[in-house]
Amino acid sequence: MKKIIAANWKNNGSKDFVKKYFSYLDKNLEKSPHKEIIIFPPDIYCSLAEELRKDNPVYLGCQNINININNSTLTGGTTFEMLEDNFLEYILIGHSENRANEEKVSLSLKTKLCETMKIIFCVGEDKSDRDNNLISSKIYSQLDDLIEAYNDSMDVIIAYEPIWAIGTGLTPSLKDISNTHKIIKKYLNQKLPSYKEKDIMVMYGGSVSFDNAKEILTSQFVDGVLIGGASLNVEEFTRICNLQI
Numbered sequence: 001m002k003k004i005i006a007a008n009w010k011n012n013g014s015k016d017f018v019k020k021y022f023s024y025l026d027k028n029l030e031k032s033p034h035k036e037i038i039i040f041p042p043d044i045y046c047s048l049a050e051e052l053r054k055d056n057p058v059y060l061g062c063q064n065i066n067i068n069i070n071n072s073t074l075t076g077g078t079t080f081e082m083l084e085d086n087f088l089e090y091i092l093i094g095h096s097e098n099r100a101n102e103e104k105v106s107l108s109l110k111t112k113l114c115e116t117m118k119i120i121f122c123v124g125e126d127k128s129d130r131d132n133n134l135i136s137s138k139i140y141s142q143l144d145d146l147i148e149a150y151n152d153s154m155d156v157i158i159a160y161e162p163i164w165a166i167g168t169g170l171t172p173s174l175k176d177i178s179n180t181h182k183i184i185k186k187y188l189n190q191k192l193p194s195y196k197e198k199d200i201m202v203m204y205g206g207s208v209s210f211d212n213a214k215e216i217l218t219s220q221f222v223d224g225v226l227i228g229g230a231s232l233n234v235e236e237f238t239r240i241c242n243l244q245i
């Protein structure tokens, strides 16, 4: 199976940053049929990124879509037509930094509405869940939003991002990452038998850097990484993309 390596720039960047980033990728990113590289720029820079990616084998995604659920006007809203118009292929749903604004109902509804995009659906426990041995129950309840919305035509990848590991330099052990990915795959396969366990891709996110990327990417049940801070350094991100794995 392909490995997915994704850069979530969050609220970082400038026109100059985007130009330099893609110019560097253009010269240094090695093409590989075994990897899928995705970049999530801030919305405002997506069309510039689209122009600059040229023949680079790089997909683009939207970090969060402010959807018009009621089909009325929405100040600050975005439509799927706009995403398609900018040739964006992916969307992140349920990132912990956005989840606070998204209620359970709207999250599954949003997933349903996003079905024409490739979805990266984020789950992950916080520190108190971890301290209280509630990792699996927290993750199952988050996956239930996806399960409620799922239909067979959807293209969904899971990103396991423990909240306590985001931006902290801390990561779970490799064994813990593998175990959690395994239970995610099992749970989805049980609840959605048409979604075959072997086809369910789960990426890991939370303090991934060049120093730990190879061991994480080659751990059992890990199909990719979603990188925040380290993806802002294009040299480091490119080195991760070019790893021999």
Ligand code: 13P
Pocket: 008, 095, 161, 165, 166, 167, 168, 205, 206, 207, 208, 226, 227, 228, 229, 230
């Ligand atoms: P960091 O890599 O900065 O920990 O961020 C992870 C993340 O939130 C990716 O979506």
